[in-house]
Every structure is written in C-alpha cells, then in structure tokens.
Amino acid sequence: MYHLQRALKVPRSHPYKYIDPYYYPDEERRRSNCCTLMISHLVKAIIAILFFIGVIVLCLWLFFRPFPVDVYVEAAQLNKFEMFKTTPPYINYDLTTIISLQNPNGFIGIYYDWLEMDSFYEDARFDWTALSTFYQEPKNSTVLKADVAGGTYFWLRSKGVEDFSREENTTGVYSVNLWLYGDVRYRFKWVTTRKRQLSVKCPVKLSVTVPGMPAAAFNRTSCDIVKYWMKA
Incomplete structure (x- = not known):
C-alpha cells in the first residue's frame, strides 16, 4: 500500500x-x-x-x-542469698556488682539517658537499682557499681524453688541473671540520633561469701545484647 x-x-x-x-x-x-x-x-x-x-x-x-555499647561484669559478690519456701517464696539477699560500659566507636559519643540494673534468679526478679546517667566520649570506658540488698517475696515457679534447693544443698553456686536496661543516643559532632532502647543480659554464677573467709574469685563476664532498637 x-x-x-x-x-x-x-x-x-x-x-x-x-x-x-x-x-x-x-x-x-x-x-x-x-x-x-x-x-x-x-x-x-x-x-x-x-x-x-x-x-x-x-x-x-x-x-x-554506630556500634552498640560493650557491657562487662567486672566483679560480683553474693554476701547473702537464702530463700524461705513460703507462698510466694521469700528471699533474703545481698549482692554487690561492678559493671563496665565501653564505647567501641572511634568518632561517636554516647548519651545514657536512662539506666537500670535488674537482678533475677531464673525468671523471677528480686530487686533492681537505678544507675547514673552520663555522656561517654568515643573510645571510652565507664565503671558503675550496682548494689542490692534486702528481702522480698518474688514469684518463682516451683521448678525454680527446686533448683534453688538443689544448688543451695549441693554446689552452693547460684545462677543469677543481671539485666541492664537503658535508653541511649549517639552523637557525632553536632548531630544526635534518636533514642535507642537497650536491653542487655549478664548471666553470672555466684557462691555465697562465708564471713571470715576470702571471697571466691570472679572471672570477668561478657554480657549479651538481647534487644537494641530505635524507639518510636
């Protein structure tokens, strides 16, 4: 065509x-x-x-x-840890801990806006203490002391009561979980990030110190970051 x-x-x-x-x-x-x-x-x-x-x-x-903070338990001493099999169980305790927070970043500082150390035996919390808030320079380390002492009822399951009795009567070594909770922000020059929620688990094994006897040696323990997310 x-x-x-x-x-x-x-x-x-x-x-x-x-x-x-x-x-x-x-x-x-x-x-x-x-x-x-x-x-x-x-x-x-x-x-x-x-x-x-x-x-x-x-x-x-x-x-x-920014890299997450590194947390270590530098020292821990259990001066008293005895439980009464009531309903719920009642516990007397005296725990001294020293933790270190290390900033691994070379150019970024960290604001610790809120810090709290909770003490657990298995899945039951028996005490907590607030820690100081501060600003940490890059490549810096800060040591904090966290002591808890007293007596309280706590909601420990029957299996936990059995585990406590077995450890008390046989090994004399107790598995205590220290949880560090906090809100952190990063700062680079004049820029500051939003808050991140920090949750760190520090499992330690401790024996009760006998009066008049030297305390058992404690090995420096590294903690695990369980949750680390941006807050809404």
Whole structure:
C-alpha cells in the first residue's frame, strides 16, 4: 500500500499536496537525533550522579556507623542469698556488682539517658537499682557499681524453688541473671540520633561469701545484647 501511494503522482492543480509519512527532511532528522542524544546523555549523567552519591553514603555509613555499647561484669559478690519456701517464696539477699560500659566507636559519643540494673534468679526478679546517667566520649570506658540488698517475696515457679534447693544443698553456686536496661543516643559532632532502647543480659554464677573467709574469685563476664532498637 505504501509503495502504491508513492507511485501515485498528485496533480499540481490538486488542492492538497501528497506528503510521505515516512519522509523527514534532513534538518528535522538531525534535530530529532540531537534531542534524543541529549536526553540519553542527561539520563546517563543522572544515573552516574546517583550511583556516586550512593557510594559516598555507603562509605560514610560503613566508616561512621554506630556500634552498640560493650557491657562487662567486672566483679560480683553474693554476701547473702537464702530463700524461705513460703507462698510466694521469700528471699533474703545481698549482692554487690561492678559493671563496665565501653564505647567501641572511634568518632561517636554516647548519651545514657536512662539506666537500670535488674537482678533475677531464673525468671523471677528480686530487686533492681537505678544507675547514673552520663555522656561517654568515643573510645571510652565507664565503671558503675550496682548494689542490692534486702528481702522480698518474688514469684518463682516451683521448678525454680527446686533448683534453688538443689544448688543451695549441693554446689552452693547460684545462677543469677543481671539485666541492664537503658535508653541511649549517639552523637557525632553536632548531630544526635534518636533514642535507642537497650536491653542487655549478664548471666553470672555466684557462691555465697562465708564471713571470715576470702571471697571466691570472679572471672570477668561478657554480657549479651538481647534487644537494641530505635524507639518510636
């Protein structure tokens, strides 16, 4: 059909001049090619700039990303730990602990807006204590002392009561879980992040100190970060 149309010659006296739909003057063809080339170069430039920015952001994040705090139990001493099999069980305790918080970041400081140390025997909490809030410089370590003493009822399951009796009568070594809870923020130069909620578990095994006898040696214990997420 196309070739047939081109073969037909339109008379000069015809009011409408035949225009080939597949024919473009050279000037229009060059203009079209130029526009296409400019758009192609523009798209390539935008992609290259975005890729370059992404590489820079990734490098900055890898270099300046904040690492969680490192927590250690430096020392712990159990001066009293006795339980009465009431309902619920009643416990007398006297526990002294020293913990260290270490900032592993080389350029980022840490705000500790809230800190609390809870003491558990198995899954039952028997006491807690508030710790000081402070700002920690990069590559710095802070030592805090957390002491709890007294007596209280606590909701220990029957299996926990049996475990306590067995440990009291046989090994004399008790498994105590120290939980550190807190809110922390990171600061780099003039930029401060939103709060992150920190939850750290420190499992320690302690024996009751006998009056007049030296306390059992304690090995420095590393704690595990259980939860570490951005607060809403």
